[in-house]
Amino acid sequence: MEKETWMRRAIQLSEESVRQGGGPFGAVIVKDGRIIAEASNRVTIDNDPTAHAEVNAIRMATRLLKTFDLTGCDIYTSCEPCPMCLGAIYWARIDRIYYANDRQDAADIGFDDDFIYREIDRLPAERHKLMQPLLPEEGKKAFEMWRQKADKAAY
Numbered sequence: 001m002e003k004e005t006w007m008r009r010a011i012q013l014s015e016e017s018v019r020q021g022g023g024p025f026g027a028v029i030v031k032d033g034r035i036i037a038e039a040s041n042r043v044t045i046d047n048d049p050t051a052h053a054e055v056n057a058i059r060m061a062t063r064l065l066k067t068f069d070l071t072g073c074d075i076y077t078s079c080e081p082c083p084m085c086l087g088a089i090y091w092a093r094i095d096r097i098y099y100a101n102d103r104q105d106a107a108d109i110g111f112d113d114d115f116i117y118r119e120i121d122r123l124p125a126e127r128h129k130l131m132q133p134l135l136p137e138e139g140k141k142a143f144e145m146w147r148q149k150a151d152k153a154a155y
């Protein structure tokens with residue numbers, strides 16, 4: 001199978017999602033030359049703002065493989081990942097990202113991907129949402145406990 005075949009499946013999922021009441025996004029995760037997980041956007045169906053196609057596909061793949069580390073996997077997504085999904089992809093250690101539409105295409109049909117990317121570029125105090133430090137010294141205790149924990153599962 002080729003990259004185009006996997007992307008066409010992601011695009012097909014995005015179209016099916018629109019028909020079924022979800023957002024126009026689909027994603028597949030490929031490992032060792034075959035699809036191991038595929039998903040579409042379920043935000044409005046599940047009332048879950050994090051139920052983006054990429055996050056749903058990652059959850060499916062990690063459940064299947066019984067690991068939080070998707071090293072060796074690639075993701076094919078019908079749209080450039082939003083900042084949340086991009087972060088999830090990095091956290092999952094997915095190797096490569098292929099996308100069809102980009103963040104500007106998503107903005108053109110009313111999605112916030114581009115807006116959120118621009119928020120990330122701003123300093124916290126300049127963002128549209130209030131964001132300020134609170135009790136940073138008290139918050140450090142768990143970090144110190146983690147630093148000293150001998151049997152931690154690092155990720």
Ligand SMILES: [Zn+2]
Pocket residue numbers: 052053054081082083084085086
């Ligand atoms: Zn996303």
